[in-house]
Structures are given as C-alpha cells and as structure tokens.
Amino acid sequence: MATNDGGLLQAFDLGSIFAPARAIEDYMDQFLDTRPLPENLRAAIRYSLFGGGKRLRPILVVRACEAVGGPAEDAYPAASAVEMIHCFSLVHDDLPAMDDDDLRRGRPTLHKQTNEVMAILAGDAMMALAFELITSRIGDPQLSSHIARELSIAANDMISGQVYDTLPQSSAEEDPLERLGMIHRHKTAALIRAACRMGAICGGCSVSQLDALTRYAEFVGLMFQVVDDLLDVTATTEQLGKTAGKDAAQAKLTYPGLLGIEQSREEVDRLYREAIAALQPLGPRAQPLHDLSDYMAVRDR
C-alpha cells in the first residue's frame, strides 16, 4: 500500500513523470509575453504563475491525454489554463479577508509581495486569461468550447467549495463527514477531475475512456485533499512552504480532525486502490497516471 511503503517513491521516476512541466511553463510564458497587459499586472501574474508550483494539475491533463493515445502537445492549452485557474484560486484564498496567509511555496504571498488591490486584480486576470487562452489557442471550435465548459464548471465548483468551507450556512443538521466530503469534492477534487477530463477530451477519448479517467480523478482528487489535511498536521511549515497547523488553528473541518490520523491514512489507501482500479481499462499507457497517484498518496513522507 502506497502510504505504508516509503520504497514506492523509488519505484518510479518522479522527474520523468513531471517532465512535461517545463514545456507547459514555456507555453504559459509565451502566451503571457504576447498578450498586451499593464507591466505591473504581468509581473504579478508571473510571480504567482512561476512561483515554483509542482504543476500537478497540468501534468494530469497531459498524462490523461497520453493515456487515451493523444500527443502531449495537444493538451498544452488546457494544461496551461487549468494551472492559471489553480493559481487564481491560491491568490484569492491567501487574501487578508480570506485565509490571510503570508507564505505560499516558501515565498511571500502575492498581496504581501505587491498589495491587496493587485492580488485581487491579478487573480481575476488569471481566471479570465485561462478562458482567453483556451478560446484563442485551441483551433477546433468544438474542442475549445468543450474544454472551456469543463473548466468553467470546475472553476465554479471550486469557488462553491470555498464558500462551503469558509462560510458554512447551517452545519448543525449535517453529518460532519458528509459535509467534509462535499467541501473537498468541490474545493479540490473538481479541478483535478476537470484536469483529467480535459486531457482525455484533448486526446480524442472514447466515452468509456472518459468515464474511467473521471472515476480515477474523483478518487485521486479526494485522496489529494485527505493527504493535504494530514500534511497540515504532520509536516512543518518549512516542509510545506506554507504555514503548517493552520487547519487546527482555524478549527477547520478536516479528516484527521474527524477520523484521527490512522483512520485518515487508511482512507488514503482506500481511495488510492480505487483510483488504480479505475485505470485498469486504459492499459499500460496509463502508467504515468498510476505513478502520479503513488506520488499523490505519499506526499506526507
């Protein structure tokens, strides 16, 4: 089982799975270079977008595209757009009115580095640029429209998840575990789900391939957030590159908080096995996605 076997990290080459990250960064870089923007806004967007992110979501787009037989390059516009949506959400989540975080990926958050006005506007711009990139860089209108729809639905679900998380309406009558699942499905899993689906669609997938990758994404998406909850408890601020222990400090609903650390780890294992099973029909081309779920399950090492 992934989380109980540190050796798994040696069983695959993380560097080669994440290798397309560089090409996606170049793609975003070139898009940002050619788009007329105020120079201070461009600099703020670059600060957020090229701040050392792992590029997990864009890598999922590319690897899902390849898993259905598509070429990696066909996935670059969607991969870039999903990363822009992710970065927009981080910048707005960090704002003083929201999580009020000073640190992100080991550096000052954007509103600390610039100011609050710029962080609000750069976040807004990254969302709008994601849709501009998709609709101007994907030549096939059917594909561009489909990808923009997938991404917009996921962006909305993600924003809804943030509302569920920070502005609960009436938590009394709800089962906390059910509520937590709903928060995580929206806040984290929706964008990971969209990443895999967009990749599959860019690769010209069949309906059954899309179903398989959607199932995979839903399991790893939820697993990713349980691991994130665990990391907040078990890792240090230095290891995370962002403030550790914030969930407990803010009395947030988390898996370790509800189930304890051990049972949360068992939940990670269960979700991991389901994700791997979902990949089965896709055959050996899905190996990088298999390896990615190993990586996502053991981030707490």
Place this chain on the structure above:
Amino acid sequence: MATNDGGLLQAFDLGSIFAPARAIEDYMDQFLDTRPLPENLRAAIRYSLFGGGKRLRPILVVRACEAVGGPAEDAYPAASAVEMIHCFSLVHDDLPAMDDDDLRRGRPTLHKQTNEVMAILAGDAMMALAFELITSRIGDPQLSSHIARELSIAANDMISGQVYDTLPQSSAEEDPLERLGMIHRHKTAALIRAACRMGAICGGCSVSQLDALTRYAEFVGLMFQVVDDLLDVTATTEQLGKTAGKDAAQAKLTYPGLLGIEQSREEVDRLYREAIAALQPLGPRAQPLHDLSDYMAVRDR
C-alpha cells in the same frame, strides 16, 4: 446635439428600447435557479445581479443582434454573460481594498450587505458562471467558442483598465489625456465594445456589419465614460445611487478634471456624432442603437 437638447429624451421611447431587459433577467434567473450552488452564494449573486441595474450592456447585445437581422432570443446567453461580467467587476471594484464603496444602485454594496469573503467569492463566481453559461447554453460550438473568446478578451482588458486606473506604473512621462483615454478604453469601453460585437456575431453578421458595430461601440463606450466623469461632478449621490464626487476626492484622472466641464461636454457631442455616423451603413434596423446613444449621451440630465 444630444447633450444640449433635453427634448431628445422625449424623442424616443426609452421603455421600449430597454424592453428586452425583462427577458434577459428571466434568462439569468432561470440559469441561476438550475445551477447547483451553495444557497448563500446564490443569494449573494442574486443580490448583485438583480440589484436594479439598467442592463445597458445586455440591451446593446440584443439591439446589435437585431441590427444585423438576428432574432433577439439568439442574443440572450451572450447578453446574460456580459451582465454577469459587469456585475462581477462592480462587486470587486467596490471592495474595501479597491474603491471601498458602501453604496451601489442606492443599496449597500455586496460586501456591506454580506461580508468581504462573500463579495470576493461571488465576484469570482459571476465571472466563471458567465463562461459556463456561454459554453453550456449556446448550442453551436463555433458560436460559443467565438463568444467566449470575445468576452474573455474584454474581461481581461477591463481588468487591465482597473490596474491602469488604480495602480499607475509611471505617470510622469505620459500625456495625461492619452493616459485617461487608455484607462477608459480598457476599463469601460472594452465591455461595451464586446457587447455590440457579441450581439452582431450572435445575429450572424457580415464582416462589414461587425466593423460598423465595433466602431459604433468604441465611440459610445468612450462617450459613456466621459458622461460618467461628468455625472460624478454634476449629479448628487441620490441621483447616482452611488457616492458622488468620489473622483475628485480620490484625485482621479477625469475628463472634467483635465478639460473642464464645457470641453468635456463638447467631447461627448463629438463622440456621439461619430457613433451615429458609424451606424449609417446598417440602415433603419439600427434605430434602437441610435436611440441608445441618445440615452447614453444625456444621462447627465
């Protein structure tokens, strides 16, 4: 001349020009009803979206569609989306970190009515919902992709305009009138331009029709903002439904501030005449757009 003839307001039936507003509101209402959302987020979006706006931009979409011979209904998705983008920008512009406004359309701004977190997230959601609406409600993928592209470019230009306006980079070497024109072209005119273009595209326009409506929109878009600057000087808070005199209080670059009131009114007249001239090739079907520019020019009465 429009601004010197109060009688013009009687020369056309404002009610009938704005009549499609109701149908567009119903369209937005129905879309919001069917889209699963946290109830408090839905309420916040409704508060902003159904807060008594004039619906100028959606009306421009519909009237531009009709001006090229398209049926009004074909323009409803684009009309609804442009209004969502407009409302998103108002909600974020009003935030404490931005203009810090308490009043909008005679009511508390959204962050005053709810809280800052909700205003940030509801603004984000309205932008994402605009793209979801376009890509899920426009059946023809070629059209949906084209409309989403027009809207995303305009949204980005609008955000850039807000950056130029609130976070100037180096104003020393620039001609202030040139800089003001650039702010207004981005901040206000871009979305008005997109509204007219999207309407024309939804109506199946020819290239020359699109060119004519783009020219019209650029002139009325700029005129709209000069009138807005004038209103801030000449109207009361009660008349505006938002705080008057804010431009001067914030030492903002405005047309009356640079040119004086009289010369700003002459600029309104010039832009008005150019806009009307641009409509010439479209014939009598463009009469509502002609009437709309009369309305936009005399808002300061």
